[in-house]
Amino acid sequence: MSAAGVVRANGLTKRFGSFEAVHDLTFEVRPGRVTGLLGRNGAGKSTSLRMLLGLVRPTAGTATVFGHPYTELPDAARRVGVCMDGIGPTPGASGRRDLRIWARALGVGDGRVDEVLERVGLTDSADRAAKGYSTGMRQRLALATALLGDPELLILDEPANGLDPDGIRWLRDTLRALAAEGRTVLVSSHLLAEVEQTVDDVVIVQRTLRFAGSLAELTFDGVERLEDRFFTLIDDEDPAPGALAAAGTGPRTERPVHA
Template sequence: MTDVVDIEGLTKRYGEVTAVEDVSFQVRPGRVVGLLGRNGAGKTTTLRMLLGLARPTAGRATVFGHPYAQLPRAAHRVGVGMDGIGPSNAATGRGDLNIWAKTLGLGRSRVEEVLERVGLADDAHRKLRGFSTGMRQRHALATALLADPELLILDEPANGLDPDGIRWLRQFLRSLADEGRTVLLSSHLLAEVEQTADDIVILQRTLRYSGTVADLTRNGTVSLESSFFDLVGPAAKEPSHA
């Protein structure tokens, strides 16, 4: 079975600072994969390199066997939700999605389908500037789903969600995998990812783990949180000030 995502030896340096170093992992089809790490561990940088938004210093990243920029019908096969790929605050929720749908060659009926699916149909007439953080996250998911993609790449999709929203997101992501889609999401919510993901990738600039949740947690006998900190070590101490 061909891997959906294949990352080999990926490295990114900004001058003398190395953000990501020699990272390799694969994402199998039909799986929910959690990309974990502390702030600054290289999660978003890795996703940006995968999507062709940042050029690697070394290594390669492919989606469905191609660099993203060379993937035929990339915007239809890969749905993306991350900062920097977002809506205009002046538009309504429905209006923004209609713009995206027109760009993708889709009809307005598809917009109504995704609004209903993410629970925004009743609020889609409102301006995006008035959306709560949780509503914005749902809107980002609707945008990512518009073209009915095989793969979704989501950067911190649970940010700003209340407990009800987080529970909804967990069920939503699992439903996508049940349909045969693949989901790669970055997060720092360890307990939630433990309940949602099939596989885990842990970064701390370098790769610390890539494998199943079951193997990492010894089939639930240890917590993901405990295993995570064993792998990444203690946080760097803040300098003390007199």
Template sequence: MTAVVSFDGFSKSYGGDAVVRDLSFTVRQGSVVGLLGPNGAGKSTALRGLVGLLHPTAGRATVFGEPFAALSSPARRVGVHMDGLGFETGITARRHLDIYRLAAGMPRSRVDAVLEQADLAAHAGKRVHRFSTGMRQRLGLATALLGDPELLVLDEPANGLDPSGIRWLRGFIRSFAAQGGTVLVSSHQLAELEQTVDEVVVMRRSMLFHGPLESLTSGGAATLEEGYFELVDGSEGGAFRA
């Protein structure tokens, strides 16, 4: 299948300290790939580099075969949800989405469509400062969907979601992929990605594993016990709290 996302030797350092080292993997069209690692593993740095929010020290990251900045209509191809892309808390959810859909050049009907997709239609008139953390996560997902994108890049979208919210998120991601979309989603919790992803990329600054989730969790490749995820094949990285 076509490579929608490609990291090729992507590295990022600050003051000589490597945050991400030589990250290389691809995400195929129609697949869901989970970027898994503990806090501080470099997941957010890699995703920010992918969507043009920072420049790599070495290597490159591309979407649809070119840098994000080269896309002619980025919001119509890539939907992004990550920390730092915040909300004006004094306005309603509907107004927030209306501002973003104007910036993306989308029709007004997209606002109602994404409110339904994110299960927020009943809260469209509520001001964002009254939203729970989980509701803000859903509003971030709705914002990412406004351009009707082909690719979703989601950084820790399950943060703040209760168990029912996580189940909803799994269904949301799988439904998006079933309709031909592609998803790259990060998490520090292996359990959040189970039953959702086709492949995982385990990283702790550098890549430790890339492949199907079942290959990671069976055959002695890894263990998951009492909240710890431990590589047991001798790979760099040891154990980390999942």
């Protein structure tokens, strides 16, 4: 792994009693790129993100963000924007009021609230009670909250949930624009067709690592579809020990030969 990795996981393992949710997970997220964290439901994606953020203590292994454990990272709340289940709007608050509460906690001004509301397309609904927002609007509000501190890194857990087709297209364009600004995005998702249009790099997990590398490496420069490669990798119940992908951290699969 390169020293430039913004996020680095090394041998992450998490057991809950006798159940091993994540086993020996190693990967990195490179700066200025959108990385998709992919896996079936129950594959360990959310647990892995929670270990990265210090919300769950690993049974073994380490995770760092900008070279530090998240809990020891200076100015972590502003450098890293997070959108995950369990971080909901303040009860009784409008969208704007909720963002202003977060903004004060981060030490940023109300002007930034207006900026992120516009960026996520909630300006016209900002003064409505957030409890009345649709699921898609709540996802937009959560992303606005993650953007408040003008973060270098965004960690987003299933941000497309509840978005309609227009919203999904908007999210894709927004994530690409954030990367173009030099930010780094780590996003978990189960929408494989959409991920294929959005990400630069892919990390596939099924309790343990199945692939880590660029989308081009995974799909053989577009010769195969992400969905087909995904199922080939996660349905392999016995990946060869020590087999590494071109990026250095996943099972190697030879390029297909076409007549």
